[in-house]
Amino acid sequence: MHAIVAAGGDPLHEAWIPALPGADLVVAADSGLAHVFALGLTPDVVVGDFDSVTETDLERARQLGARVEQYPPDKDATDLELALDVVGALGATTVTVIGAGGGRLDHLVGGL
Numbered sequence: 001m002h003a004i005v006a007a008g009g010d011p012l013h014e015a016w017i018p019a020l021p022g023a024d025l026v027v028a029a030d031s032g033l034a035h036v037f038a039l040g041l042t043p044d045v046v047v048g049d050f051d052s053v054t055e056t057d058l059e060r061a062r063q064l065g066a067r068v069e070q071y072p073p074d075k076d077a078t079d080l081e082l083a084l085d086v087v088g089a090l091g092a093t094t095v096t097v098i099g100a101g102g103g104r105l106d107h108l109v110g111g112l
Contacts, residue, residue: 001025003092004041006032007080007099008052012039025092028066029083033057035099045069045086048079 004023008031012020017039028036030048034057043066050058050070062068071082080100087095 001090001092002094002096003027003087003090004036005029005080005083005087005095005097006035006039006041007083007097008032008035009099011035012098020098021096023096025087025090027083027086028053028061029079031057032079032083032099033061042066045083045090047071047082047086049073049075 001024002021003025004020005027007029012035020039023041026036026041026043027045027047028043030050031052033043033046033053036043037057037060042064043061045067046058046061047069049072051073058068069086080097084095
């Protein structure tokens with residue numbers, strides 16, 4: 001099973017969109033939900049502390065049937081780590097991560 005995980009960093013450059021593989025599972029890490037919607041994908045799961053996702057996007061995800069897992073801001077994992085845990089628990093065998101770079105070195109290093 002292939003999963004796409006969208007983190008909240010820089011959006012996927014448009015030149016790479018055609019190369020994006022199809023996904024059996026789409027998981028958004030907090031504001032990565034905006035990237036999911038921008039790509040025309042439907043989220044299956046949204047995880048994070050929701051400090052940067054918009055309420056509009058979160059409500060849209062709920063209406064589309066996404067499972068929403070909210071965590072406290074004071075946690076020992078990044079939102080991306082939580083999303084990767086979800087795809088592993090749901091049986092993904094391959095994962096494409098988008099939006100993992102941009103702006104915060106601590107998140108980039110955590111993602112790597």
